[in-house]
Amino acid sequence: MAQVLEFKLPDLGEGLTEAEIVHWLVSVGDVVAVDQPVVEVETAKAMVEVPCPYGGVVTARYGEEGTELPVGAPLLTVAVGASAPADGPEPDSTAPPPPGPAAAPVAEAEPAPAPSPAPSPSPAPSPAPSPAPSRDGASGNVLVGYGTGAPVARRRRVRPQRNGDRTAPPAGTTANGTAGPVPVVSPLVRRLAREHDLDLRALTGTGRDGLILRCDVERAIRDGVTASPAAPPRLGPEPAAPQRPAPHVPDRAQASPPPSGATRVPLRGVRGAVADKLVRSRHEIPDATCWVDADATELLAARTAMNAAGGPKVSLIALFARICTAALARHPELNSTVDTAAREVVRLPAVHLGFAAQTDRGLVVPVVRDAHTRSAESLSAEFARLTEAGRSGALTPKDLSGGTFTLNNYGVFGVDGSTPIINHPEAAMLGIGRIVPKPWVHQGELAVRQVVQLSLTFDHRVCDGGTAGGFLRHVADCVEQPAVLLRTL
Numbered sequence: 402m403a404q405v406l407e408f409k410l411p412d413l414g415e416g417l418t419e420a421e422i423v424h425w426l427v428s429v430g431d432v433v434a435v436d437q438p439v440v441e442v443e444t445a446k447a448m449v450e451v452p453c454p455y456g457g458v459v460t461a462r463y464g465e466e467g468t469e470l471p472v473g474a475p476l477l478t479v480a481v482g483a484s485a486p487a488d489g490p491e492p493d494s495t496a497p498p499p500p501g502p503a504a505a506p507v508a509e510a511e512p513a514p515a516p517s518p519a520p521s522p523s524p525a526p527s528p529a530p531s532p533a534p535s536r537d538g539a540s541g542n543v544l545v546g547y548g549t550g551a552p553v554a555r556r557r558r559v560r561p562q563r564n565g566d567r568t569a570p571p572a573g574t575t576a577n578g579t580a581g582p583v584p585v586v587s588p589l590v591r592r593l594a595r596e597h598d599l600d601l602r603a604l605t606g607t608g609r610d611g612l613i614l615r616c617d618v619e620r621a622i623r624d625g626v627t628a629s630p631a632a633p634p635r636l637g638p639e640p641a642a643p644q645r646p647a648p649h650v651p652d653r654a655q656a657s658p659p660p661s662g663a664t665r666v667p668l669r670g671v672r673g674a675v676a677d678k679l680v681r682s683r684h685e686i687p688d689a690t691c692w693v694d695a696d697a698t699e700l701l702a703a704r705t706a707m708n709a710a711g712g713p714k715v716s717l718i719a720l721f722a723r724i725c726t727a728a729l730a731r732h733p734e735l736n737s738t739v740d741t742a743a744r745e746v747v748r749l750p751a752v753h754l755g756f757a758a759q760t761d762r763g764l765v766v767p768v769v770r771d772a773h774t775r776s777a778e779s780l781s782a783e784f785a786r787l788t789e790a791g792r793s794g795a796l797t798p799k800d801l802s803g804g805t806f807t808l809n810n811y812g813v814f815g816v817d818g819s820t821p822i823i824n825h826p827e828a829a830m831l832g833i834g835r836i837v838p839k840p841w842v843h844q845g846e847l848a849v850r851q852v853v854q855l856s857l858t859f860d861h862r863v864c865d866g867g868t869a870g871g872f873l874r875h876v877a878d879c880v881e882q883p884a885v886l887l888r889t890l
Contacts (some may be wrong), residue, residue: 403480406455412472413444413451413798418590419615420444421469421670431459433479440476443670447801448762448794457481469669471612593618616669672763682825685741690820691869692856695877696843697836701851703883712778718756718810718833719780724879725808725831726752726773727886732872734864735829736805746863755804755824756784757811760791766824767791768804812836818854828863831876832856853880 410420420442427439438450439459457479464470590613594601597618604621606613659665668676682688700720707715729736729752737748754772758765767787772780790796807824812835821830834854841850857873879886 403482405480407478408453408476410470410474410476417444419471422464422466427459447796455479590615597622679822682823687861688858689861690858693877694854695880696850697853697880698851700880715777716781719777722780723777728872728875737828737863738826749805753803753805755807757809758791765791767800821858829859
């Protein structure tokens, strides 16, 4: 007899709490193998395929393409041990989880049901270096915090609060400190509500079973929903709460309605993550920008000579990266981050160089690890690999995180200059404009030279203008006279 198992959206790592369903790879009634990819999801970091740890027949899918699900929400159910779909009508692709003891919410922690008795006892399985399918059709693989090798000993599910339900246990505390069950599983959502003094019990969640999602909290912040329900009286004096300025919320009542035919584009996935990071950078970092024009004629000639000598080709962005790491060795203040809680500038020992890349999914910033230890050829190869992965949507969360300094080559868009926003929590970003022929005074005479504009946006907390100007001037000197770079090798 087939056993129906529920596969939930696993923890995809990097602190991600939700993912958007981009494309289903299986349909209801399909037979899937153990660890076969069943759905393609987009997180705030990358596009990934999620493998199912069970083998059997897909009996239901939860969520249409474009739906955003929190970690732990059901993805699909699989009938393990079945070779064909069960008789009867096919379940709807967006149907709720099937009723039964496994899906019924409980108020208290309950032990999992004991496994069916086997003809002969067998010892408990021990971890193996390579996973193999278990007797219940599960692979035993761990998907970043999601294991299927054995049933958990205890599980806890919280029933969403209903009107008049006075027996539901507390599920934590809300933003104003009062106890009460709140259908929220994401720590990010709770923190966001706490930072804006928003009572989660005043919200209606749009997720499954009334789950409060991040978009619900952000919508409430925009609408100015901050009122809290009446709290029971406390015994003794109220503890003093720290004073904080009220968040600025636009007055939507006075805003003019959008014109007829306007299109709304949700800020989610990679686009939403970029928006959140840029807003945070503007709010937290007191940035300043300095720029300089440089004669890149000699740098272009050096690159031509290097590529004419044979061997792997060296890209222009790789030469700028090599110059950048040499300048950071002279000015390590710019390869740092600010610990706001400790009020300290943390100078980082390694240069993990990010570079802005435009893809069909939006702007991404892949990271070249240990760029300060790489040659120009190695940098060229890594830039090419990450760029191709970005275009094909194959970048992993690791490829997009951990940067300490960013290069922004906006010259590929045909513009001369820009004042970029720092990639939080880094401390600086170097911008490179297009290289174009311009009149230039060279060796005392007017000549046509290949000129590039360089700009540096930096966190004024980590250094002053003198340090930033020294960094940018050293970069410009290496561009104009590549032999200067030999002094730092």
